Amino acid sequence: MNQPAKQFILTIEGVTKSFDGFKAINDLNFYMDEGELRVIIGPNGAGKSTMLDLITGRTRPDRGKVEFGRDTDLTALNEYQINRLGIGRKFQTPSVYVDHTVYNNILLSLEGSRSVWSTLFSRTTSEQRDRIQEVAKTIGLADRLEAKAGFLSHGQKQWLEIGMLLAQNPRLLLVDEPAAGMSDEETAKTGELLMSLAGKHSIIVIEHDMVFVRQIARTVTVLHQGSILCEGTVDEVQANERVIQVYLGRKKRGDTP
Ligand code: ADP
Ligand code: MG
Numbered sequence: 001m002n003q004p005a006k007q008f009i010l011t012i013e014g015v016t017k018s019f020d021g022f023k024a025i026n027d028l029n030f031y032m033d034e035g036e037l038r039v040i041i042g043p044n045g046a047g048k049s050t051m052l053d054l055i056t057g058r059t060r061p062d063r064g065k066v067e068f069g070r071d072t073d074l075t076a077l078n079e080y081q082i083n084r085l086g087i088g089r090k091f092q093t094p095s096v097y098v099d100h101t102v103y104n105n106i107l108l109s110l111e112g113s114r115s116v117w118s119t120l121f122s123r124t125t126s127e128q129r130d131r132i133q134e135v136a137k138t139i140g141l142a143d144r145l146e147a148k149a150g151f152l153s154h155g156q157k158q159w160l161e162i163g164m165l166l167a168q169n170p171r172l173l174l175v176d177e178p179a180a181g182m183s184d185e186e187t188a189k190t191g192e193l194l195m196s197l198a199g200k201h202s203i204i205v206i207e208h209d210m211v212f213v214r215q216i217a218r219t220v221t222v223l224h225q226g227s228i229l230c231e232g233t234v235d236e237v238q239a240n241e242r243v244i245q246v247y248l249g250r251k252k253r254g255d256t257p
Helices: 048-056 079-084 102-110 116-121 126-138 154-166 184-197 210-216 234-239 241-247
Strands: 008-019 022-033 037-041 063-068 087-090 172-176 202-206 219-224 227-232
Touching (some): 008 202, 022 048, 037 048, 037 184, 048 079, 048 087, 079 087, 087 154, 102 116, 126 154, 154 172, 184 202, 184 210, 210 234, 219 234, 219 241, 227 234, 227 241, 234 241
Parallel strands (some): 037 202, 087 172, 172 202
Antiparallel strands (some): 219 227
């Protein structure tokens, strides 16, 4: 019997994306297994955010392949369709509804298609309430359900936004610099949260804080000038000559490797 071909949750192959002749992404190849928690690092301008834009349909590649699962061509779909497939993205700045409670923020994300008004003023089912409780527990906000999101700490807002993505039960979660602006304690908690989600979800985390990277990373991908410079464990990546060269002169405690 033939072995089935290995199935990646995400396949990026030969992808190039230029802005005014500048190759932000340059013949990029990237593969990720289902359930993996992958950390992407790289200097400013390396193309990290553009790579996420290419996955979510915010940007189209000039050429190359971006596939989800076995054979879903993401380059043929728009942002909304890609999100509906189960790809959720968390941007750097939290975008929660500050005047609504934690409970309603999660409720609003459970209901993709209905309007805010009809969601908040129709009866919730016990399944919905259970799901909201479950999500709130996962993100450590089970005792803040009635608090207005505007009163949460910066870290708690970030977790709520992750919870709003989880409410949609994404297969692939893209998280851009989740630890930015967080206290050390919040950063550590964020790491625990992301690690607890791996396996159930596939997760890409872009991060600068190497203490945090070391906490969560199994495989680290180093992006440089729109291509992969190196891939491996944190130790392998930090010992890699090319990586050291790229970061030389940038070395700073708690920052890039
Ligand atoms: P990173 O997230 O790794 O810091 P980005 O993906 O944001 O890097 O950017 C990579 C390069 O592409 C940068 O030089 C940036 O200026 C450029 N770039 C990104 N998006 C656009 C855009 N929409 N228009 C023009 N240039 C862009
Ligand atoms: Mg960026």
